[in-house]
Amino acid sequence: MKGTSKRVRTFSALEAAELCGVVNQTAINWIRSGHLKAFSTPGGQYRIYEDDLVAFLKDRGMRIPPELEAESPAEIDRNLVLVVDDDRDLNQVLKRILERRLKNIGVIQAFDGFEAGKLVAERHPALIFLDYDLPGLDGASLCARIRGDASLGNPSVVSMTGLDTPDVRDKLISAGADAFFPKPLDFAELCAKAEELLAARDPERGADE
Numbered sequence: 001m002k003g004t005s006k007r008v009r010t011f012s013a014l015e016a017a018e019l020c021g022v023v024n025q026t027a028i029n030w031i032r033s034g035h036l037k038a039f040s041t042p043g044g045q046y047r048i049y050e051d052d053l054v055a056f057l058k059d060r061g062m063r064i065p066p067e068l069e070a071e072s073p074a075e076i077d078r079n080l081v082l083v084v085d086d087d088r089d090l091n092q093v094l095k096r097i098l099e100r101r102l103k104n105i106g107v108i109q110a111f112d113g114f115e116a117g118k119l120v121a122e123r124h125p126a127l128i129f130l131d132y133d134l135p136g137l138d139g140a141s142l143c144a145r146i147r148g149d150a151s152l153g154n155p156s157v158v159s160m161t162g163l164d165t166p167d168v169r170d171k172l173i174s175a176g177a178d179a180f181f182p183k184p185l186d187f188a189e190l191c192a193k194a195e196e197l198l199a200a201r202d203p204e205r206g207a208d209e
Contacts, residue, residue: 009050013038016048019065020057030056054151055121076124076153078202081107081194084116084139085131085160094129094185101191102198113137120146124153126201127194130177132161132168140175147176156197160185 011019016036017027028046030036037052054068081098085091088111095107108123110116113134120128128146132139143157159172164182172180179193 010047011050011053013046016053019067020062058121059118076126076155078126078198079104079106080123080125081105082110082116082119082125082128083107084110084128084134086111086134097187097191098194102194113139113142116142117145120152120155125155127156127158127197129158129160132159132163132172140171143172143175143177158193
């Protein structure tokens with residue numbers, strides 16, 4: 001993992017409340033109930049990391065204030081891949097294959113769209129294998145959200161689906177997918193595409209092959 005010089009910002013409970021458009025006591029209640037992560041200074045004052053405040057707002061579908069949206073995109077983890085598929089057997093098989101065939105790659109898993117969105121925001125994977133037919137939030141909608149949020153670092157997205165129709169393909173490509181694979185998956189081609197997309201983000205990776 002390469003280091004990052006991103007400045008760490010913290011906010012007081014009052015500052016967080018003003019950003020959220022609520023009174024100070026409401027922010028304190030969020031903190032005390034464990035909904036909003038915070039730490040205490042030696043003087044007993046609450047402080048909230050910017051990333052925790054943004055995650056709190058996103059989890060609850062609240063508006064992200066311009067002061068937070070204006071920050072630089074998060075640095076993606078160029079050695080991390082996320083597999084999103086509610087078929088647990090296929091999800092596990094794909095995880096094992098990627099770990100075996102790709103060098104120095106970690107693989108994390110999600111089984112629905114909401115869980116995937118949370119992991120993308122928290123872990124910033126460089127590459128996402130995204131099933132289309134997901135419970136809760138379908139793959140095209142999630143892909144569009146990822147593409148619309150610059151703070152996520154613009155990861156590569158490979159869509160997968162058993163619904164191989166022109167309409168579905170168009171919907172996924174329009175949502176911003178970098179590639180499309182019909183099911184049953186061709187794992188050799190899928191791994192080759194993964195290596196291509198990862199190497200495009202990290203020239204040193206391609207040079208090591």
